[in-house]
Amino acid sequence: MLTGLIGGFFLLAAGIYLWVWRAMIWDAGLCFILGLLSLVVTFFRVSRSSPQAKYAALRVRLAAWMEGGQNGVWRVIALALALMVGFAARRQAPEADFTALLGLWVLAVGVFALSLPRRQPVAWHGDQPLGRKASLALAGLLVASLLVRIINLGGIPANFGGDEGTQALLSLRLVERPLGNPFAAGWYSVPTLSFLLYGGAMRLWGASVAGARALSALVGTLTVYTTFLLGRELGGRRVGWIAAVAVAFSAYHLHFSRLASNQIFDPLIATLGFWLLCRALNAAERGEVSAAWGWAGLVTGLGWTTYFGARWVTVIAALFLGLRLLTGGPQTWLRYRQGLFWLLLGWAVVTAPLWIWYAAHPSDLFARSNAVSIFTSGWLARESQITGRSTVSLLGQQFWRSVTAFYLTPDPTFWYRPEAPLLDFVSRLLLLVGMVAAFWRTRLPGRALTLLWFWSTLVMAWTLTENPPSSQRGLLLVPAVALCIAWGLEALLEVLGGVRKVDSRVVRRWVGGLMALVAMLNLGFYFVRYTPRRVYGNPTAWIATEVARYSQSHPAEGMTYFFGAPFMYWDFGTLAFLLREQAGVDVQPGELPEVTAPARFIFVPERAGEFAEVQLRYPGGRSHELRAEDQRVLALIYDW
Numbered sequence: 001m002l003t004g005l006i007g008g009f010f011l012l013a014a015g016i017y018l019w020v021w022r023a024m025i026w027d028a029g030l031c032f033i034l035g036l037l038s039l040v041v042t043f044f045r046v047s048r049s050s051p052q053a054k055y056a057a058l059r060v061r062l063a064a065w066m067e068g069g070q071n072g073v074w075r076v077i078a079l080a081l082a083l084m085v086g087f088a089a090r091r092q093a094p095e096a097d098f099t100a101l102l103g104l105w106v107l108a109v110g111v112f113a114l115s116l117p118r119r120q121p122v123a124w125h126g127d128q129p130l131g132r133k134a135s136l137a138l139a140g141l142l143v144a145s146l147l148v149r150i151i152n153l154g155g156i157p158a159n160f161g162g163d164e165g166t167q168a169l170l171s172l173r174l175v176e177r178p179l180g181n182p183f184a185a186g187w188y189s190v191p192t193l194s195f196l197l198y199g200g201a202m203r204l205w206g207a208s209v210a211g212a213r214a215l216s217a218l219v220g221t222l223t224v225y226t227t228f229l230l231g232r233e234l235g236g237r238r239v240g241w242i243a244a245v246a247v248a249f250s251a252y253h254l255h256f257s258r259l260a261s262n263q264i265f266d267p268l269i270a271t272l273g274f275w276l277l278c279r280a281l282n283a284a285e286r287g288e289v290s291a292a293w294g295w296a297g298l299v300t301g302l303g304w305t306t307y308f309g310a311r312w313v314t315v316i317a318a319l320f321l322g323l324r325l326l327t328g329g330p331q332t333w334l335r336y337r338q339g340l341f342w343l344l345l346g347w348a349v350v351t352a353p354l355w356i357w358y359a360a361h362p363s364d365l366f367a368r369s370n371a372v373s374i375f376t377s378g379w380l381a382r383e384s385q386i387t388g389r390s391t392v393s394l395l396g397q398q399f400w401r402s403v404t405a406f407y408l409t410p411d412p413t414f415w416y417r418p419e420a421p422l423l424d425f426v427s428r429l430l431l432l433v434g435m436v437a438a439f440w441r442t443r444l445p446g447r448a449l450t451l452l453w454f455w456s457t458l459v460m461a462w463t464l465t466e467n468p469p470s471s472q473r474g475l476l477l478v479p480a481v482a483l484c485i486a487w488g489l490e491a492l493l494e495v496l497g498g499v500r501k502v503d504s505r506v507v508r509r510w511v512g513g514l515m516a517l518v519a520m521l522n523l524g525f526y527f528v529r530y531t532p533r534r535v536y537g538n539p540t541a542w543i544a545t546e547v548a549r550y551s552q553s554h555p556a557e558g559m560t561y562f563f564g565a566p567f568m569y570w571d572f573g574t575l576a577f578l579l580r581e582q583a584g585v586d587v588q589p590g591e592l593p594e595v596t597a598p599a600r601f602i603f604v605p606e607r608a609g610e611f612a613e614v615q616l617r618y619p620g621g622r623s624h625e626l627r628a629e630d631q632r633v634l635a636l637i638y639d640w
Helices: 002-020 025-049 053-067 071-091 099-114 132-150 162-175 193-205 209-235 237-248 251-256 262-285 292-305 308-327 332-360 363-372 379-387 391-403 425-440 445-463 477-499 504-533 538-553 573-578 605-617
Strands: 559-563 584-586 599-603 622-627 633-639
Touching: 071 099, 071 332, 099 292, 099 332, 132 209, 132 237, 162 193, 162 209, 162 538, 162 573, 193 209, 193 262, 209 237, 209 251, 209 262, 209 445, 209 477, 237 477, 237 504, 251 262, 251 504, 262 292, 262 308, 262 332, 262 445, 262 477, 292 308, 292 332, 308 332, 308 445, 332 363, 379 391, 391 445, 425 445, 425 477, 425 504, 445 477, 477 504, 538 573, 538 622, 538 633, 559 605, 599 605, 605 633
Parallel strands: 559 584, 559 599
Antiparallel strands: 599 633, 622 633
8 A cells, every 4th residue: 555655646746747847748647647546546445444543554654664764765756856846947938837846846845854753852951841821921922023013014114115016026926827936036136936925925915015014024923933942942941032032022123024025034044944953963962863954954945045144044054063073073973974964955955946047047146145245246446446445444344334233333224224223222231241151151052153143144244245234134143133132131140140149030020121121122112213204215115105005095097107217117116016007107307298188197306397397288187296294295196
């Protein structure tokens, strides 16, 4: 029966593969039919021989097959399927349907995951499962984290950014029938698989501002949980709680959790990947080989399919493992080698289709990093020539702006632009203490990982890129900062405990009160001070958002003529997504289009001077002004 099940599965896979490649159609059909027959006969034999006992026995035998001597074969099969998907995707026409290939890739990942052993090691600090009160408290924290991320999601931030709109529109188009290629690189060389996730989310929650942002809110909330798991693994339960609360109510993380943009995946990939890696290392120190190795490979591989910052997680993991191998003695390699193979294989199963794409389009691999790097973009040479300063001086300036992002230098981009440091006052103090405490105990694996994570990311994401500290590139730092805050608070508690004996209940109240203060400072800043300023997305996004909202509530009856160039165009992401059903064209400066009624004319403030000429040419229409709260004109709309 087991042979029939496995044989039927591979016959079905062969049939699907041949159909995808449009080759040997009759052979594909024969394989498909034989595979179905094999599965039907197998299930019939199971049902006839014993209603439940035989089915249970089949499951036991299948699990034994997957976890026994054949598990290596299954992992090789998973990698072969992933490679097959990559080559098939590269050969298919862009307009083809990629649904079958996506299904095969998911199957490959599933086969690899099922081949891993089921047992998991305990945490480094020997934590038992959470008790009832702790579980309820954690659930409450996650609910609170979700609430502050989804309340008025369509209106906070009020502006819908151009990049948000572009990503949302591409996500919608990708999930339309036929399904687009999820194993490629698209806009700004971003892998398209992340767009697939956002497109699927909009299928569930609607193609609106809130629907486009919903997945980010969920990912941000899930990151709070994975931060708790990682913090508990590295430093015990209290470190996990402190770090989780710091992420849950961080204004910086909260803001990006409310945007329809895939940077929010960076902290999730990091915390989940490092948690699994630490569990795997813990098991290896006890002489066990944990499935966490393979799962860590899958998660870090997924980082290559989201935003570029998550790719650095792979490098951090490699550096950390290299450090452990160099300092762990001659037996370390023997303890790690099987797990390392699982990690690499899991990483390859996830990333293989993307690497095959890069083999055919090598420029996409480094296109984005080359565009923002101070070396390859020409910024360093250009700045040195303009200012007359040396390379060392400019690098020092870059590092200073990066290292003071949480204390002094505000984010200069319109991705966030809080006009304040990225941390509240209390967290800044705890971060300093925690950094010193972590350096003091660098030999502890958790502290070493946190420091490697923080400093390598700070240099790569900010110091060596243009315009630091650009908030969208530094989001990977958020959990590392939260862990350092936890280390700082732990160090203060140790000093306090060394001076005098303090009751544990008093400690819990003191820690809880301090973290509640941090939460209130961040929530007050974000919702009370930052949100009303409407600085996110720049003034262009503000104008486009108001134009789109007016046009949604007062749809144009005919063609829209947009007087925005060269300041803004009709295909600007905000307009392109929110007004995707409305026809419109750009009108260049100095042009006066020939139109037939009904028509709508929209003027940005920089071209408001052309309104009178259009009104004179097409008299008798209705005009409407869109104004900001301070009565500044955002746009003029004329319906004729």
